[in-house]
Amino acid sequence: MGLQTAQPSLESCGASAHGSFLLLLLSLGWLLPSRAQAEDSRLGAMTPWLQGTSWDLSWQRPELTVFLSRDRRDTEKKVCPPERKAHAVDENLVLYEEWELEACVDGALLAAQMDLVNMLPFTYQQLGVFKRKLDEFYPQGYPESLIQHLGYFFLELTPADIHKWNVTSLETVKALLQVSKGQKRDGQVAALIARYAAGGGQLDKAALDTLATFSPTYLCFLSPEQLGTVQPSVLWAVRPQHLEACRPPQMHVLYPRAHAAFQNVSRSEYFAKIKPYLGGAPTEDLRALSRQKVNMDMATFKTLQTEAVLPLTIAEVQNLLGPNLVGLKAEEENSPVREWILRQRQDDLDSLGLGLHGGIPNGYLVMDLSFREALSGAARLLGPGPVLTAIPTLLLTLTPK
Numbered sequence: 157m158g159l160q161t162a163q164p165s166l167e168s169c170g171a172s173a174h175g176s177f178l179l180l181l182l183s184l185g186w187l188l189p190s191r192a193q194a195e196d197s198r199l200g201a202m203t204p205w206l207q208g209t210s211w212d213l214s215w216q217r218p219e220l221t222v223f224l225s226r227d228r229r230d231t232e233k234k235v236c237p238p239e240r241k242a243h244a245v246d247e248n249l250v251l252y253e254e255w256e257l258e259a260c261v262d263g264a265l266l267a268a269q270m271d272l273v274n275m276l277p278f279t280y281q282q283l284g285v286f287k288r289k290l291d292e293f294y295p296q297g298y299p300e301s302l303i304q305h306l307g308y309f310f311l312e313l314t315p316a317d318i319h320k321w322n323v324t325s326l327e328t329v330k331a332l333l334q335v336s337k338g339q340k341r342d343g344q345v346a347a348l349i350a351r352y353a354a355g356g357g358q359l360d361k362a363a364l365d366t367l368a369t370f371s372p373t374y375l376c377f378l379s380p381e382q383l384g385t386v387q388p389s390v391l392w393a394v395r396p397q398h399l400e401a402c403r404p405p406q407m408h409v410l411y412p413r414a415h416a417a418f419q420n421v422s423r424s425e426y427f428a429k430i431k432p433y434l435g436g437a438p439t440e441d442l443r444a445l446s447r448q449k450v451n452m453d454m455a456t457f458k459t460l461q462t463e464a465v466l467p468l469t470i471a472e473v474q475n476l477l478g479p480n481l482v483g484l485k486a487e488e489e490n491s492p493v494r495e496w497i498l499r500q501r502q503d504d505l506d507s508l509g510l511g512l513h514g515g516i517p518n519g520y521l522v523m524d525l526s527f528r529e530a531l532s533g534a535a536r537l538l539g540p541g542p543v544l545t546a547i548p549t550l551l552l553t554l555t556p557k
């Protein structure tokens with residue numbers, strides 16, 4: 157519709173260069189330099205225009221009609237016709253076929269004039285060609301000088317592309333976050349944050365606020381200090397897979413914040429929400445869950461910190477896991493189950509009827525864990541005889557826990 161109304165005024169311009177035509181479209185406000193808005197117009201309005209179906213472009217350049225009406229059967233590499241060689245990113249390129257862009261535009265030019273790439277209404281296919289050219293030109297990843305100017309072109313990139321980068325500028329990160337808002341680029345955003353954090357970069361409050369509008373796939377790339385300031389809304393949006401890569405110092409920050417954030421829900425809902433965070437939970441809170449008989453699944457139990465699990469009694473673990481207790485057997489060689497078993501009396505373990513092995517032999521006092529480890533080390537060195545004779549002496553000298 158915009159095209160139809162624009163046409164008479166264009167024709168009155170006679171043989172004006174179509175640069176001014178594009179400027180007119182820009183000033184009419186329906187071709188906007190913003191890629192987000194250009195996306196609609198590019199496919200909606202530009203495609204019929206490019207194909208020359210709604211009106212004739214021959215007023216402007218005779219050869220154009222010829223190549224626009226030709227079908228796109230040829231995909232083999234072609235040589236650039238000398239007169240079509242691109243020396244600048246300008247509106248002429250919008251009318252190039254993909255093969256021409258492939259043959260006539262080079263990566264260095266695109267990198268130098270990225271701002272213009274974002275100003276012009278290129279189709280997705282054309283942008284795809286540009287991305288290929290840039291990837292060929294920078295096989296090791298884009299330099300930061302280009303990343304600074306990517307703007308909306310960022311939306312064409314994959315997380316794998318971004319993982320090759322070095323990003324040190326917070327301004328660049330913020331600009332790319334703005335561009336990605338509402339564009340479902342969670343993977344790209346996570347990769348960007350990962351690269352920025354890997355270089356030691358710190359986010360400020362504004363950046364964290366913008367990040368809060370994305371799915372929290374980036375959380376484990378933030379430092380404990382930064383995690384201390386993420387909004388509660390982010391904590392509510394977390395899914396278990398978002399926290400898989402988090403390390404204990406990060407979980408120690410996230411858990412109490414999530415615990416505080418989820419106080420307004422019912423007990424059963426609370427447990428469902430807090431589950432992904434339990435890797436940061438202290439023993440006391442695990443005991444509270446045990447009293448509530450939450451029937452924790454083994455997958456969650458495996459995420460608990462060993463230090464938090466060790467002090468739990470057999471009865472507490474039994475109440476915590478409920479029917480999932482049988483899962484302990486399959487995990488008896490793995491943390492934190494292995495270390496926990498090592499702490500329990502074997503006859504108590506036997507009472508569970510799961511065939512768990514490795515508990516403290518019947519008849520001995522429960523000693524400090526380091527003593528047991530020293531003992532098993534000594535047993536390996538000395539064989540059973542001397543250790544057994546040494547035990548009564550050790551039992552006398554060590555204080556039971």
Ligand SMILES: *[C@@H]1O[C@H](CO)[C@@H](O)[C@H](O)[C@H]1NC(C)=O
Nearest residue numbers: 296297298299300320321322
């Ligand atoms: C990123 O930095 C590393 C180390 O300085 C360097 O080896 C690598 O080439 C850089 N990558 C890019 C894409 O600039």
Ligand SMILES: *[C@@H]1O[C@H](CO)[C@@H](O)[C@H](O)[C@H]1NC(C)=O
Nearest residue numbers: 388389392417418420421422
């Ligand atoms: C609890 O609070 C959060 C955030 O303030 C909110 O999104 C959620 O709907 C609330 N839930 C209930 C049950 O009130």
